[in-house]
Amino acid sequence: MKYKILIIDDEKDICFLISEILSDENYTTSSSHNSSEAIENFNKFKPDLIILDVWLDKSQMDGLELLKYFKKINKYIPIIIISGHSTVDMAVQAIKDGAYDFLEKPFDTNKLLIITKRAIENSKLIEENIELKKINYENYNIIGKSQFAINIKNILKKISPTTGRVLIYGPPGSGKEIIARNIHNLSLRKDKSFVIFNCASINPESIGENLFGSTLNDQMSFIERANGGTILFDEIADIPIEIQGVVLKFLQESTYQKIGSNEDYTSDVRIITTTNKNLEIEVEKGNFRSDLFYRLNVIPINIPSLENRPEDIRLLCDHFIKNSHYYNNKHISIAEDAYAVLESYSWPGNIRQLKNLIDRILIMHNDKSKEIIINAAKLPQDMGEINSKNTNEKMDVLGLPIKDARESFERKYLISQIRRFNGNMTMVATFIGMERTALYRKLKSLKINSDNYK
Structure with a gap:
């Protein structure tokens, strides 16, 4: 792609010299010698970058005034200010007003080319960021x-x-x-x-x-x-x-x-x-x-691990489903038995692992049906594994006797629900469908102190 550069200087020789330098580097250039020409050229030529002299003889506006004018129209366009009579205050003011850089005449050709290239690269990077932000804003x-x-x-x-x-x-x-x-x-x-x-x-x-x-x-x-x-x-x-x-x-x-x-x-x-x-x-x-x-x-x-914020898992699942490339506008729901497993899992890979899991499930069950119900059976088999924090050993519940497996699952499940409802035992009991007194007996039998998980 050939980038377009507008050169604005009251000295035609300077415009010609800069134009020749830039043309040799495959840029397309156009020149103006006063503010009226510059504004007209700006609207027609639609440049990717402007090289602008501060002093413009016989012009209604000087370079710094033009800088402000162009920045009001397009605040992202890079503008390089050039001057043969500059001061430090002038350079500082130009940068404050939005100039990308300030070059003193006579300038080094290599320096002009490097600054030009970087100014355009930086401008395109900003444009890409803006477009990505529009596309991915919800994802952030x-x-x-x-x-x-x-x-x-x-x-x-x-x-x-x-x-x-x-x-x-x-x-x-x-x-x-x-x-x-x-x-x-x-x-x-x-x-x-x-x-x-x-x-x-x-x-x-x-x-x-x-x-x-x-x-x-x-x-x-x-x-x-x-x-x-x-x-x-x-x-x-x-x-x-x-x-x-x-x-x-x-x-x-x-x-x-x-x-x-x-x-x-x-x-x-x-x-x-x-x-x-x-x-x-x-x-x-x-x-x-x-x-x-x-x-x-x-x-x-x-930032805590996902294991310590299980109450966020439902909203995260809904978000990842709707933003997945494999969503295809189907009606997708997650059953309560699946949520029980998801909310009691340790999530060593945290949110990234949950997102990958959702994508994986949608890929594996991306059939012609308009509705997908994700239940516990559709979750990976290793989701049945639980972590023993005291021993740092992994135990697969599939390899345990049914009594021990049930206790392991119930313990993790109840702890996740207590955390989820911030220790409100009435809400926990209502949600899991147990009488409050029965819940306390269950917690006692599993040696769970609810105060530790509020």
Whole structure:
């Protein structure tokens, strides 16, 4: 795809020179020499980027006024300001008004090309984020009615509009990224990029280059892509100790250096981090810098495992069914015996495992019938396994005598219902269809203290 660039400068020679440079790099260009021409050209040419001179002789509007005008029409279009008589105040004001960057004349050709390429890449990334947000907005909602779900929604409303750094703790698959995306979507940066830097999946030897960039190539670094928006350091505990110092410097000064350069670059980003490890223990072991930990741990959020929020499972199931690629507008319901198993299962893979399970069931039962009822028989056989927390051993109920198997299931089932109704024994008794006195006798026989599970 050939990107279109509008060049606005009162000097025709400058317009011609920039046009020739950009044309050699396969860009399509158009030039204007005053504000009237520029506005007309902007509407007809529909550029992907604008290169705009500050001083426009014999023009009704100067470059900074045009910058504001174009940004009112299209706030996402990248604009590079150029000037041969610039001041620091002018450059700062231009950036505040929405300019992507500021170049002084005479400018280096390579620098112009690099900034042009990055400005367009950043603009397209923002557009993609906006489109993805429209498509997937519901998928980033926090689903549930548990006390955690209620509390976290209130917390996010308070912290999202701020610039405070957030450190999200939680086991794998528990929804840490969803929390991070909610923070971004509720923040003042919601129209800017949300960039994920996965500390665990990138080659440790190239983390610095991927994160901050290199003078050896012109690829946008993660920090550059996130400029103005939010960057999520996913599994921050896995970042090498030697890179932690560089990250700390960036947090302290908002400046960084690319690999192979001594020049300082700046980037305005909000930092969110996630981890499934206890960072305080990692600090004690010497695997994580204490000064970096305290910089990141400004607003800690702890996400419980799905096992500890069984009352959210029904709403999550309904959400995953309706958003599954295999839904096909069928009438799908989950029977009570299936919910009994789902709500008493340990969920080692947490929410991600539940989502995958729903997809799996819909694939396996995606026949021509218009109605699908998911009962316990349709669940995987290993869902009958229960975890013994005291011994860390797995016991398959299918291998137990019927009396022991029944006790194991009843114990897990009743504990999940007590948690689900926050210890309200009247509601528990009503839901499971037992008299309250009979329920207490059952709890006593199974040695369950309801006070431990409120």
